[in-house]
Structures are given as structure tokens and as C-alpha cells.
Amino acid sequence: MPLALVIILLDIMLVWHAARTGRMQPWAYIILMVPVAGAVAYVLIELLPEIFGGRTAQQARRNVAKRIDPEKTYRGLADQLASADTIANRAALAAECLEIGRFDEAVQHYAHILTLPLGHDPKYALAKARAQFGARRPLDAIATLDALQTQWPDFESADAHLLYARALTEAGRTDEALGEYEALLRYASSAEANVRYGQLLHALGRTSEAKVVFAEFVVQMKRAPKFARKAQAEWLSIAEKSLAA
Template sequence: MFGLPIGWIVAAVDIALIVHAARSGRFMPWGFIILFLPGIGALAYVVVEIVPGWLGSTGAQRAGRSVVAALDPERRYRDAKDELAIVDTIANRSALAEACLALGKFDEARGHYAAILAGPQGDEPGFMLGRARAEFGLGETALAVTTLDELKARWPGYRSPDGHLLYARALEGAGRDEEALAAYEAVGVYYPGAEPRVRQAELLARLGRADEARALADEVARGLKRAPAHVRRAQSQWLAAAEKLARR
């Protein structure tokens, strides 16, 4: 009961690790990560830089790289590009393609997915979905619809909530509004979040179907308000959008 407040301890550890990072030539980007992510940044620094040095373990270093990838998308992109330059495998190219998508490098991502799909081992639905994501990011929504239609034809048993939502959004972007409404409704049944139903309500409002839009938005908002606090926090963007639509 006479110990230091936990906030002071965290701050002291953060300062010590920032100094360590600076002295060991790792201040960029670790100094900023530790500073802006108190506690979490320090833990990541220990896992990524200190523990692998103690253990000299390739496995520990690989685990460390996965932590920094989540914290620093640019670092993830650079590392993935270096790995691909060393050995051109599907795993390395797909990792780079994912990093490109995270950074909005959609044209580069599309090129990587096209190369994977053209190879003898690249015939997988996840890679075709990646190409559709890149096409959508480039604003080529009609092409994304075509890619996703091909995916469905080739792998009819493949299920992806994110892919289904992307299909609905691509249909809307391509001006196929009624099909988009049906797709939003279908994916909204099982998607782990309110985004499809809110987008459906927004599309209804855009089409002049205000009563339907308000009713759906009100239903979504009421459901989210009854959800646990952590769900409301995770869905705060869509709750706010639903409440705004419900008040129109």
C-alpha cells in the first residue's frame, strides 16, 4: 500500500527504455512508439529488440517482427519487401501484398496478387479476394465485382464476411444499387459488426427511401446501445452513423 502509483512505474520504465533505444541506435521508430503507446510500446520494444538479443533465437526474432508489424505498417512493408528480394515465395509475396493494402499502395498490391494467381501454387480464393480489395481501393469497383464473381464461381463453398461486405460495397460503387441492397442485407445477417446494415441504411437514404432507412438505422442503434461496453466502443463509428440516420 506504500508502493508507487502504477502510472509512475510505467512512466519510469518507458523513460528507461527510450534512453536504451537512443543509446543503442534504435530511437527511430522505437522512441516514438514507446512515447505514444505507454506501456504497450515498452512491452513491444522488450519483445522485439531485447528478448531476441538475450535468446539469440530466430523464433524470438520472428515473433518480434510480428509485433512491430502491427505497430508500424511502414516497417512491415519494408521488411516484407526485403524478404521478397531474398527469396520469391508465395508467402513472402502475399505478405508484401497485404502490407501494400494496409498502406494504400493498391496498384502495387494488385501486381503482387496477379503474380501469385498466375503461378502454379497461387490458385487460392484468398489471393483473388486480395486482388479484388486492391481493385476496389483503386476505385475500379466494376472490375472488383467481376473478380469476386469469378471467385464465387470457382470456389462456391468459400465464405468470407469481409469478402461479402466488399462485394456489396463494390456493387454500390458500380451503380448496381438494388443488388447492393440485397448483398448488404445478406451479409448483415452474419457479419461480426453493424457496418453492413448501416451501409444498407445509408444506401436506402441515398435512394430516397427515407422511412426504411430510418427504421433500419434505429434498429441498429437500439441493438448497439444494449450491447456490452466493449462492443459499443468497437462499434462507435457505426453507432454514431446509425443514430444520425435515425434522427433524419
Template sequence: MSPIFLLSLILQVGCCVHVVRSGRPLYWVLILLMFSYLAVLVYVIVAVVPDMRMRRSGDRVLRKVRAHLDPGRDARAASLQAEVADTPENRRRLAIECLRTGDFAGAEQAYRRALRGIYAHDPDMLLGLARAQLGLDQPADALATLTTLAEANPGYRSYDADLLHANLLDILGRTEEALRRFEAVAPNYPGEEARVRLGQLLRQAGHTDRAAEQFRDSIARAQAAPAYYQREQKAWLEIARRELATLTA
């Protein structure tokens, strides 16, 4: 039996099983058996791929509903897993869940327990620790953590780390440094937060014309972007429009 024929047979049988399990019309079985590779290709496009997309969409909806009904479920599971096996990876997962639910003290503790041994300077975990420290209203400690991250990982690049660094400088009143950092991050940041925050800082520093230009640029960028991007960035775009309306009133 040739490999080509064998592969065709395997694909045909697999698709026929999918037909039966998914409850599709049985004429698909006849089509698949008669037309081999062409029928398999058509069936995958019109049936298998849509089913996979619907399944992923359904899984996302289920996760959202579950998170709404029991927001602490994943955090409890991560905590139990970390107690059973106290590994850096399990502590990292627990820390991420704590951050998600706003338990910044729990996140800080989990990150500190994970940042040991070969993971002592893990850049992603240091970034998470800095976020937890900011949530605990410890901006100076968070900035020190980011400094440690940069010194220990000179090749590490993260838009989120750069934005957090700029925000911390702003919170600590180091306005000129914050402006320079925001101006470096904003042009390529994958979202409108950095650009809108830059506009707000420019306005606070008295650079109203530059601030208005920044808000206009953010709005124009989003208008030229796909609809899904506009939905994702809706909150920041509303801030940009309000700020611009105030400046031009």
C-alpha cells in the same frame, strides 16, 4: 521416481525460476517448494498469467508506436523478403502490408505475382486483389475478381467478401442487386458497417421508413453489446445516429 512427482518438481522449478527473474518476493520459492501442485496453480494464476497479459499488451503498444513513427517499416521488410525469396506467401505478405499503408498499386502487383500455379485461385488472395482494385478506383475489375473467386471456390464463405460485393454493386449503380446483397449480409455481419450501409442505401433509394428502422436496429444492437464492441464500432454508430437524426428531423 514417479511421473507425478517428477512433473511436480519440474513445475516447481519452473515457477521458482520465474520468481527470481520477475523480481517477486522470495517467499514464493518457499511456498512453491512446500505445497507442490496447489502452490504452482496459485502462482500461475496470480503471477504468470498476468505477466503474459502485460507482455502481450506491451507488445501491442510497441507495435502501434513503431507503426506510427515508421509506418512503412513492415512494408519495406516484406518487400525485401519477397525479393530474397519470391514465393506466393511472401508476395501475399507484401500485398497485405501495401493494402494497410494504402499502396493499392503495389498491392495489386504483389497479388498478381502471387496468384500463380496452385495459388491461382486462392480465395483470400483474390479477395485482397479485389480490395486493391477498388482502392485503384476499378470497381468493375474488382467485381470481376470476386466473380472469379466465387466460381473457383464455391464453398468459400466470407462476410468481408460479401460486404465488398454489395459495396461494388452500389458503386456501379446496380442498386436493386446491391440492396438484395446488403439485406443478405447485414443480419449476421460481425460489425455495424453492413447494417449502416444498408440503411444508407435504403435512404438513397427512397425507402426512408425502412432506412430509419435499420439505423435504429443498428444502434439498439450496439447498446445491448459489451463496451468494447461499442468502442470498436464507434465510427459506424455515429454515422447511424446522424442519419437517423436527419430522417426524423
């Protein structure tokens, strides 16, 4: 049997399998339009994890599938919201919008949730501020976080505090941002907060102070367990490069 015919038959079988298992989009297009490679990708991503199972294999499948079709989850969640407009469905879609960079849409979803009696929750206000910051609207993010603090004065979040400092920086309110970083680092010293504080000092021309911040962070990480260094590898690399510059 000619090789070309074998490939065609294999592609037909895989498209049929994709149709039966609800995977037509985007696999039918990939299999048919990318000969051989499309079939191999389908086997590796869909069939092998299905055969062998396991959490790691399933996660790998999801990661690769997301790279191939980054909005597949978004479309599914949008369909769920269209079928049932609940807070849970809208929040899930909003979170996915944040994940894939649809920041303006995420802002709209979170804003709507916050108008609902059961959606009046600080976690949604924080998520809305994250979306506004992602949409390059730092002043709106600052306003949302200020309102959050006013409405829920007992709400405490180092993540919210870091976002506030970053938004102040982006808005050009650098003196206030420095104060927020210093306050944050007194009670929640994180890798990201340390490095961003050092970067702000450097940007303001306070180079020697910035190098002290970077050096102290690098020393701290060198003394940390291996798993901690691995988890913060990105920030450690930035700090080391900043020291060497």
C-alpha cells in the same frame, strides 16, 4: 557543462545506439534534425519498451513507430521478397500494401500469386478484390469476386459478400447492391453491413426505410454488452448521427 553540449552528446549516444541496434533509419535523421524532441521520442519508443518489455509496450512502440515511418515494414518485406520470391513473402508484402494504401501494387502481387499452382486460393482472390476496391476499381473487384464464386462455389465469406455489395454500390448498380445487402443481413448481420445498407437506402431517397434500419441497429447495440458497443463505436456513432439528421 553547457546545456547545448549535453544535448549534443546525448544525441550522439542515441545515434550510436540506433546504429548498433539496426535502427539508423529513420531515427538518426529524427534525433539530429529534431533537437530534444527527437531524442525524447527515441527514448520513449525504443528504449523504454526494450527495458520494461511487455506485449502492450511493444505494441505501443510498433504503433508509434508506424506513424513516424509508415513504410518501414513495407521496405523490410520488399527486401525479403527480393531475397526470396516465395508465396509467403509476396503475400506478406501484398497485405502490407493493403494496410498502407499501396492498392495498385497489392493488386499486382495478388494477381501474380494466383497464377502460381500453390497460390490458387480463394483467400488471395478475395484479397485481390479488396485491393481493386481500394484502388477505386469497383468493376474489377466485382469481376474478381464473380470469378472467385465460379472457381470456388463452396467458398463462403460474409466479408466477401459485404465487399461485393459495396463494389456494386460504387459501380452504380444500386438495385443489385440492395439485394446483396438484404441477402447478407439475413445470415450475417454485422454492424458495418447494417449501417452501409441504411446509408444506401438514404442515398436512394428511401429515408423512412433507412431510419428504420438505423433505429433497429441502435436499439440492438444499446442492448449489447459494453465490450460490443465499444468495438462497434464507430458504426454506432454513424447510425445515431444519421437518425438525428
